[in-house]
Amino acid sequence: MKFVADSMLGRLATWLRVLGYDTHYQPHYRDGELASLMQQDRRLVTRDRTRWKHSGEVVFLDSNLVGEQLKELLAGLKLQPEPSAWFTRCLRCNVLLETVADEEAIEKVPEYVFYQSRGNIKTCRSCGRYFWPGSHRNRMLQQLTAWGVAESAPTYGLT
Ligand SMILES: [Zn+2]
CATH class of the missing domain: 3.40.50 (Rossmann fold)
Structure with a gap:
């Protein structure tokens, strides 16, 4: 839809x-x-x-x-x-994010992020920004939980 x-x-x-x-x-x-x-x-x-x-x-x-x-x-x-679709789209550009290969990720994100979120780092090919699970995402999940849209924040999408 x-x-x-x-x-x-x-x-x-x-x-x-x-x-x-x-x-x-x-x-x-x-x-x-x-x-x-x-x-x-x-x-x-x-x-x-x-x-x-x-x-x-x-x-x-x-x-x-x-x-x-x-x-x-x-x-x-x-x-x-569907929780598996959450955080798959660039919030600015509305395009789907792509998972980034390790070789690219290690060049583009801070080293600690790379080791913490390896395999879970995504990019928007429209604006060129990189994304990974982090506190911003947790805050959004908490907000969705507060609205009753997500059932329980810690269950979804966190690694
Ligand atoms: Zn974007």
Whole structure:
């Protein structure tokens, strides 16, 4: 399932990417741009019922709190985010991360990270950043747990 998030839903878009959903987002859309993204099999996520009420694949959200928005969306579409897809996508670029071979990783990340996370180091080929399991990820898992999206933070994805 692919999404396009309306402007003003940037934080929600980031969290959808955390959960592995392909989510297009830009802070401003030109006339017709959202409609054409929807034609590319993306479901629009918006708070604007007036403008989009006669459009097809639209998810309307009521809350202005990102945690509530995420829960509304998942409940509305009956989605159960698959933990194996979490943290597989660049939160900035929305592209899938690639696991990096040891030869590349040792050149690109601090040595202690390489030895701690060997085999678990990923990169985004769009922005060139490197990622590994760490405290940032743990904080996001704790947040998902607090929202009731993740059942128990320490269970998933930690190495
Ligand atoms: Zn990136």
